[in-house]
Amino acid sequence: VCTAGACNDPYTGHLHPRKGWRCSTRSSSLYADSAMTIKEEGQRQRAQRSTSVWRCGTSLTNFILILVTGWWCFTFIYFIAPLPDKNNNGTHKITIAEKRALVSPSGWPGVPGQKLGDPLITKGKIFLDSTLKPMFTGRDTEALEEFLSLYQNRPDKVNLCGVRINHALAIFATIRHLKPTTIIESGVNAGQSTYFMRNAAGPDTVIIAIDPLEKPICGQAERWIDDNPNTQYYTGEKFKDFTEFDWDTIIYKSKTVDPSKTLVYFDDHLNVYDRFPTLLKYGFRHSLLEDNYKAGEGATVGDKAGFTPKQMFTRIDEDSTFTFHQMVTYFEFPPLVPPIMAKLYPGPKKMAGGFLHASDSANLDQIMEPLLRPDIKGNTKDEEIYKKICHQLGIDPELKDDKSYMQIMNYCFIAYFELQPLPPYLAKKWK
Numbered sequence: 269v270c271t272a273g274a275c276n277d278p279y280t281g282h283l284h285p286r287k288g289w290r291c292s293t294r295s296s297s298l299y300a301d302s303a304m305t306i307k308e309e310g311q312r313q314r315a316q317r318s319t320s321v322w323r324c325g326t327s328l329t330n331f332i333l334i335l336v337t338g339w340w341c342f343t344f345i346y347f348i349a350p351l352p353d354k355n356n357n358g359t360h361k362i363t364i365a366e367k368r369a370l371v372s373p374s375g376w377p378g379v380p381g382q383k384l385g386d387p388l389i390t391k392g393k394i395f396l397d398s399t400l401k402p403m404f405t406g407r408d409t410e411a412l413e414e415f416l417s418l419y420q421n422r423p424d425k426v427n428l429c430g431v432r433i434n435h436a437l438a439i440f441a442t443i444r445h446l447k448p449t450t451i452i453e454s455g456v457n458a459g460q461s462t463y464f465m466r467n468a469a470g471p472d473t474v475i476i477a478i479d480p481l482e483k484p485i486c487g488q489a490e491r492w493i494d495d496n497p498n499t500q501y502y503t504g505e506k507f508k509d510f511t512e513f514d515w516d517t518i519i520y521k522s523k524t525v526d527p528s529k530t531l532v533y534f535d536d537h538l539n540v541y542d543r544f545p546t547l548l549k550y551g552f553r554h555s556l557l558e559d560n561y562k563a564g565e566g567a568t569v570g571d572k573a574g575f576t577p578k579q580m581f582t583r584i585d586e587d588s589t590f591t592f593h594q595m596v597t598y599f600e601f602p603p604l605v606p607p608i609m610a611k612l613y614p615g616p617k618k619m620a621g622g623f624l625h626a627s628d629s630a631n632l633d634q635i636m637e638p639l640l641r642p643d644i645k646g647n648t649k650d651e652e653i654y655k656k657i658c659h660q661l662g663i664d665p666e667l668k669d670d671k672s673y674m675q676i677m678n679y680c681f682i683a684y685f686e687l688q689p690l691p692p693y694l695a696k697k698w699k
Contacts, residue, residue, distance in 0.1 A: 376637040392597030429486035438601040443468040455535035458484040459492030527551040541575035565621025602636035
């Protein structure tokens with residue numbers, strides 16, 4: 269029976285607020301045939317309790333399922349799906365697997381970062397895993413044998429002021445990967461780098477060899493000259509700097525050089541940052557920098573000016589920020605073996621840089637992990653490869669003499685970088 273603000277429950281006789289109930293003005297006797305017995309009421313309550321327990325269990329199960337689903341979504345997004353490389357302006361998708369591949373399982377301190385100020389930086393999609401590293405893991409022994417044969421027959425067995433095995437490997441791997449139609453070599457000296465370029469590139473690639481001197485320095489007797497007609501020499505009296513070429517005519521009128529398919533090799537000990545306006549203006553995207561000295565080191569004023577990428581990326585200023593964001597790719601090639609392999613070499617560390625030394629153990633965070641780790645106890649595979657290389661090249665694997673030390677430990681953070689191309693409108697305006 270409805271009363272003011274409440275209804276009489278015909279089952280229990282209790283008054284309940286009208287909200288949620290249907291009130292009737294009819295007598296409660298009308299509900300007599302629907303009234304529950306005490307036994308039925310008990311069954312009803314037990315059924316409600318069972319239903320409540322089941323609903324509680326179902327809610328807990330759903331909660332667990334939500335947690336598991338959320339975790340898998342998180343795992344997929346951050347550990348499986350490609351992540352955009354924020355330092356690369358979204359031009360390359362880098363997966364977590366690629367990032368983890370940069371972290372050494374052996375505990376090597378030199379783990380590349382991807383922001384300015386890190387002691388070692390790698391940016392973009394590097395090609396070490398597809399070119400250089402397979403040569404030393406048994407996946408591309410043919411390429412290793414080919415390189416060792418080239419190195420064994422190099423024109424100058426000492427090459428006092430030029431590339432040796434670490435940088436020759438970088439030249440070989442870069443050219444094999446890029447397959448450039450033109451190579452611009454700024455700094456020829458004794459012609460050792462020209463020799464590796466020609467053999468790595470094949471006979472059809474054009475090589476523009478630039479050097480202000482007609483004869484090599486450091487007492488080297490003569491320059492190796494490539495007799496391939498596709499090698500053009502601008503040396504001695506014919507010399508003009510890379511920035512002084514009439515690239516407008518060469519690129520846009522005669523169309524003898526395609527800058528997007530050209531590799532520019534710098535081994536001239538000049539300030540490489542002074543070359544950037546020419547690289548950017550004419551669309552030279554691919555460069556290999558041999559003299560990539562770290563801060564405080566260098567053989568010339570240009571080397572020590574603070575404008576190699578290695579020097580610039582350790583600081584944060586307008587020049588380094590612009591350069592970093594203008595690069596699609598940047599990485600330093602690893603040395604063949606770690607500096608500790610020269611622990612028996614009696615000579616001091618060269619203050620100008622350009623050579624690894626056993627005393628570099630405090631600076632390993634600035635060096636990419638070497639291709640071979642014969643220094644790790646029990647790593648017999650790398651040790652065998654290293655000894656085989658030394659034996660084939662007539663080098664003492666303990667590096668106790670000057671000749672052996674200079675061949676294996678000559679290293680100057682040689683780096684490859686690829687620049688962002690100018691958009692078509694700006695490129696047209698800049699011509």
